[in-house]
Amino acid sequence: MNKMEINLISDTVTKPTPGMLEMMWNAKVGDDVFRSDPTVNLLEEKAAAMFGMDAALFCPSGTMTNQIAIKLHTRPLDEMICDATSHVFQYEVAGYAFHSGIGVNLIEGNYGKITADQVQEAIKSPADWLPKSTLVVLENTTNKGGGNYYTLDEIIPIKNICSNKGLKLHLDGARLFHALVETGDSTKNYGEVFDSISICLSKGLGAPVGSLLIGNKEFINEARRIRKVMGGGMRQAGFLAAAGVYALDNHVNRLKTDHFNAKEIADCLEKLDYVKSVKPVKTNIIIFDLQDSWTANVFLEKLAKNGVKASAFGPKTIRFVTHLDVTDEMIQQVKKILKSISAG
Numbered sequence: 210m211n212k213m214e215i216n217l218i219s220d221t222v223t224k225p226t227p228g229m230l231e232m233m234w235n236a237k238v239g240d241d242v243f244r245s246d247p248t249v250n251l252l253e254e255k256a257a258a259m260f261g262m263d264a265a266l267f268c269p270s271g272t273m274t275n276q277i278a279i280k281l282h283t284r285p286l287d288e289m290i291c292d293a294t295s296h297v298f299q300y301e302v303a304g305y306a307f308h309s310g311i312g313v314n315l316i317e318g319n320y321g322k323i324t325a326d327q328v329q330e331a332i333k334s335p336a337d338w339l340p341k342s343t344l345v346v347l348e349n350t351t352n353k354g355g356g357n358y359y360t361l362d363e364i365i366p367i368k369n370i371c372s373n374k375g376l377k378l379h380l381d382g383a384r385l386f387h388a389l390v391e392t393g394d395s396t397k398n399y400g401e402v403f404d405s406i407s408i409c410l411s412k413g414l415g416a417p418v419g420s421l422l423i424g425n426k427e428f429i430n431e432a433r434r435i436r437k438v439m440g441g442g443m444r445q446a447g448f449l450a451a452a453g454v455y456a457l458d459n460h461v462n463r464l465k466t467d468h469f470n471a472k473e474i475a476d477c478l479e480k481l482d483y484v485k486s487v488k489p490v491k492t493n494i495i496i497f498d499l500q501d502s503w504t505a506n507v508f509l510e511k512l513a514k515n516g517v518k519a520s521a522f523g524p525k526t527i528r529f530v531t532h533l534d535v536t537d538e539m540i541q542q543v544k545k546i547l548k549s550i551s552a553g
């Protein structure tokens with residue numbers, strides 16, 4: 210079998226395209242800590258305008274944009290409400306406790322999605338012995354939920370509860386554009402509903418580095434201070450911001466291709482004896498369970514021998530992610546390999 214290297218570990222593994230590299234190479238830069246990098250300023254203004262919000266802040270990672278938002282929306286001894294599988298709880302090193310001194314109130318959602326009723330029920334009444342519920346964090350699309358997405362219609366009732374009860378609403382939109390190309394909802398409407406939005410440029414959009422935190426002017430001014438204290442003040446960051454500008458201009462609409470490719474792999478998996486179940490595939494993430502006689506490690510070794518990299522999401526659970534650097538030829542090859550794999 211022809212050995213093609215195929216990396217389905219994450220959509221973070223993409224390399225800059227020639228067009229993106231050219232834009233990075235030609236970027237006008239300055240010192241962004243003094244706010245004098247024109248390309249960073251351009252990227253931030255572009256993102257803010259896209260969402261109809263006042264301002265944006267370019268940060269090294271989505272973890273940083275989420276952690277800054279959590280820090281600004283809460284005080285120590287508060288709690289944030291989120292789905293039990295959410296990135297802010299699972300994969301940010303308990304930063305909510307470290308940076309913000311808050312607790313978490315976890316909701317058992319449906320493939321990463323929580324409902325307005327669940328949020329309503331989770332909000333604690335004021336009492337001296339209870340944490341204050343001050344923040345709700347939604348994730349769209351959901352990572353551990355298998356790329357599931359909310360429509361704006363599902364989010365608005367949650368927003369209304371937050372407004373009535375005085376809670377802030379933050380969006381972890383690391384893969385928001387994957388949701389938007391499916392739902393057709395607009396970025397401007399998202400800007401109206403959320404107090405702050407975090408988006409990743411280095412996931413499906415294919416930039417090498419970077420996330421944006423978007424919000425009102427006062428919030429972003431404070432966010433800039435928190436970014437600095439976290440060590441995220443960057444100097445000639447315009448080279449990186451240029452990749453972000455290119456990604457927003459060129460790599461949003463093509464996400465549909467990644468979704469199509471993911472469905473194709475999922476359809477193949479559904480028919481295989483060694484696959485127990487496949488989570489519903491809505492965007493670019495495929496999560497599936499192997500039959501009891503298998504382990505994720507054995508399966509991943511077999512894939513690796515055929516040049517395919519993927520990751521374990523549990524002892525018998527595998528995650529594949531499709532992205533910009535996965536071609537149709539690679540998809541056909543993955544299907545061939547999956548069909549050829551057997552026990553022993």
Ligand SMILES: *Cc1c(COP(=O)(O)O)cnc(C)c1O
Pocket residue numbers: 269270271272273275296297348350351352381383384409412420
């Ligand atoms: C990747 C991701 C982030 C941010 O991760 P970084 O690696 O820090 O950029 C945040 N939320 C979700 C849902 C993610 O998938």
